[in-house]
Amino acid sequence: MNYLLHLIVLIELYVMLALSLNLMVGYTGLLTLAHAAFYGLGAYATTLLMVNWGFDFLFALILAIAGTVLLSFLISFASLRFRGDYFILATLAFQVIVFAVLYNWVDLTRGPYGIPGIPKPSLLGIKIDSLLSFSLFGFVVACLIAGFLALIFRSPFGRTLQAIRDDELAATALGKNVMSFKVRSVAIASGCAAVAGALYATYVTFIDPTSFTIDESILMLSMVIVGGTGNLKGPMVGAVMLIVLPELLRFLAIPDAVAANIRLIIYGFLLIIMMHVRPQGLAGKYQFE
Numbered sequence: 001m002n003y004l005l006h007l008i009v010l011i012e013l014y015v016m017l018a019l020s021l022n023l024m025v026g027y028t029g030l031l032t033l034a035h036a037a038f039y040g041l042g043a044y045a046t047t048l049l050m051v052n053w054g055f056d057f058l059f060a061l062i063l064a065i066a067g068t069v070l071l072s073f074l075i076s077f078a079s080l081r082f083r084g085d086y087f088i089l090a091t092l093a094f095q096v097i098v099f100a101v102l103y104n105w106v107d108l109t110r111g112p113y114g115i116p117g118i119p120k121p122s123l124l125g126i127k128i129d130s131l132l133s134f135s136l137f138g139f140v141v142a143c144l145i146a147g148f149l150a151l152i153f154r155s156p157f158g159r160t161l162q163a164i165r166d167d168e169l170a171a172t173a174l175g176k177n178v179m180s181f182k183v184r185s186v187a188i189a190s191g192c193a194a195v196a197g198a199l200y201a202t203y204v205t206f207i208d209p210t211s212f213t214i215d216e217s218i219l220m221l222s223m224v225i226v227g228g229t230g231n232l233k234g235p236m237v238g239a240v241m242l243i244v245l246p247e248l249l250r251f252l253a254i255p256d257a258v259a260a261n262i263r264l265i266i267y268g269f270l271l272i273i274m275m276h277v278r279p280q281g282l283a284g285k286y287q288f289e
Contacts, residue, residue, distance in 0.1 A: 005131040009203060011243050012138035013196050016145045018223040018235035020192030023149060025221070026229025027158060028185040029165030033217045034075075034091035035193055037098035040212025041068045042194025043201040044102060044109060047118050050202075057121035061198045068194035069187045076183040095214050102209040114208030121202045134203055141199060145192050150232055152188065161185055162230075226270050228281025237283045242270075 017039060024030040045064035049055040055063070079090035102109050109115070120129040121137070128137045152158050163171045164178055172178050201207050219242065227238020245266065274281060 002131055005135045007243065007247060008135045009131070009138050011240055012135070012142040013200055013203075014220070014223060014239040014243055015142050015236050016196040016199075017193055017220050018227065018239040019146055019149050019232065020189040020196075021220050021224050022229055022235040023152065023161075023185055023189045023192075025224050026231075026234070027153065027161040027165060028182055030080075030182065030185070031088055031221075032091040033088060033214065033221065034095040034098075035189070035220050036212045036214070036216035037095045038068055038072065038190040038193040039197045039200075039216065039220075040098060040102060040209070041071065041190075042197030043207050043212070044115075044197075045194070046198035047115050047201045047207055048108070050119050051115060051117065057119070057198075057202060058123060061195065064198055065191045065194045069191045072187045072190035073183060076186045080179060080182050080186075092214070095217055099209055099213055102212065109209070112208060112210075114206055116206045118201050118205040118207065120205065121199075138199060138203075141195065145195060146232060146236075149192070153232065157181070157184075222271060224281075226274055226281055228283045230280070231283070234281050234283045238281065241282070
């Protein structure tokens with residue numbers, strides 16, 4: 001039972017991450033490799049505020065979201081001036097920089113030693129310290145994130161993002177401030193990723209930089225591409241599939257030494273197959289060109 005609840009919590013976290021990444025990739029057309037960086041910033045900000053300064057979870061979460069969003073503005077104005085492959089390289093650089101800071105700023109983040117003893121979240125005096133309660137809490141937060149993003153997707157703002165994705169020049173000709181819309185899209189996605197990071201940190205009660213590497217960004221992007229972009233259900237399907245699929249390999253007699261490599265091979269094959277057979281993903285709407 002504990003194993004299933006743990007799996008449910010992981011699915012809830014990655015559904016939040018995939019949905020928020022979908023706002024950038026599927027709705028704005030910004031292919032990024034830095035989503036794990038925002039995920040990590042949210043986790044570390046929440047952790048440091050709770051462990052070092054004694055903030056409660058809710059206040060630490062709000063400050064972590066605000067800090068991550070503010071940092072996203074700085075990154076957006078620098079990277080969004082690039083197009084296509086150059087933008088992807090800029091986001092990759094940001095991902096590498098964030099990981100390097102988390103790994104080497106030992107005085108603040110404890111670097112490779114990690115930060116243990118992260119308090120469990122508490123809301124309205126209720127301590128969320130069991131697997132069952134955390135899975136229910138994660139479900140509520142995931143539903144709130146999904147509902148919030150659904151409102152954005154269906155709003156005039158979301159439709160403008162789709163217009164920018166489909167034809168940026170046409171959107172500009174219609175008087176839309178393309179840079180402003182892109183910056184706000186990145187900010188919303190980074191804030192949602194920070195929420196997932198805060199939940200992850202308080203769930204495992206220990207974090208180190210290895211949880212927020214480029215591999216994590218690739219995993220999140222794989223979920224969005226495999227599940228599909230341009231709607232709500234696609235990223236959800238991708239998140240569930242890429243979390244459950246590796247767990248099914250546990251029932252096969254695969255040595256631990258090669259299990260991780262086989263997982264990466266599966267991701268690679270899935271991406272190649274999707275790009276050829278169903279470019280819009282399993283349940284997606286938007287087709288990459």
